Amino acid sequence: MKAFPEIHIAGEAVNAREARERIQTLQPDLVFLDIQMPEETGFELLDSLGDKFPRIIFTTAYDAFALRAFEFGAVDYLLKPIAPKRLAIALQRACATDGRLEPAEDLEATDLPTRPLGLQDKVLLGSSDRIAYVPVGSIIAAExxxxxxxxxxxxxxxxIRRSLSVLEARLPTEFFMRANRSQLINLQQVQSVEPWFSGGMKLKLSGDLTVELSRRQAKVFRERNTL
Incomplete structure (x- = not known):
């Protein structure tokens, strides 16, 4: 790859059967794997390989498979059309020692406005095949x-193509808080609260979403919301 001279393309495949053969024969370090392929899906291909398969970067035109992709321990998940900056982030992750990094800041995040958003501001939320234009206050949670x-x-x-830390930096801190390491919630969307294990809390949000707070975050929640 001209833009990434450290990457050598070992082979290509047009369907899952060919991909399986090439993975087993070539033993690549990294595979760019489409989810929707002829005959089998990318997930079915990985299932057939058992526990031994290379690092995977999923590529797809649909965002609906993202959560399942990371259940397979994917290095990254790229939505088509693939932006060069996102490809660079994915390859940076793949070249890390263990193949997995903490969610990286989006390289394009440096182009974002720095003005804090308010609840009444409207924002674009976009995927490869859909765009929504919604008030910040209508955002229930992010994961x-x-x-x-x-x-x-x-x-x-x-x-959407934004890391959680980027969203946290843009959303109004007086209304949004980290529920845990991987979730951000809108306090205005909390419907009920109940005690949970080890001093934590379980919150029910709008839309039937539930989120668990650790003891530490439950303490923060109490401090922010107790009279």
Whole structure:
């Protein structure tokens, strides 16, 4: 690859059967794997390989498979059309010692406005095949999906090309808080609270979403919301 001279393309495949043969023969370090392929899906291919398969970067035109992709321990998940900056992030992750890094800041995040958002501001939430334009206050929660985030709002959800830390920096801190390492919630969307294990809390949000707070985050929640 001209833009990434450290990457050598060992082979290509047009379907899952060919991909399986090449993976077993070539033993590559990294595979760019489409999810929807002729005959089998990318997930079915990985299942057939057992526990021994190379590092995987999923590539797809659909965001609906993102959460399952990371259940396979994917290095990253790229939505088509693939932006060069996102490809660079994915390869940086793949070249890390263990193949997995903490969710990286989006390289394009440096182009974001620095003005804090308010609840009444409207924002674009976009995936490869859908765009929503919603008020910040209608965002119920967000969950980290590698370098992406799944954002819930009203009766829908989208996986967007922003890491959770980028969303946290942009959303108004007086209304949004980290529920845990991988989830961000809108305090205005909390419907009920109940005690949970080891001093934690379980929150029910709009849209039938539930989120668990650790003891530490439950303490933060109490401090922010107790009279």
């Amino acid at each position: 980290s999906v590698g370098a992406y985030s799944k954002v819930w709002f009203e009766d829908s959800a989208l996986v």
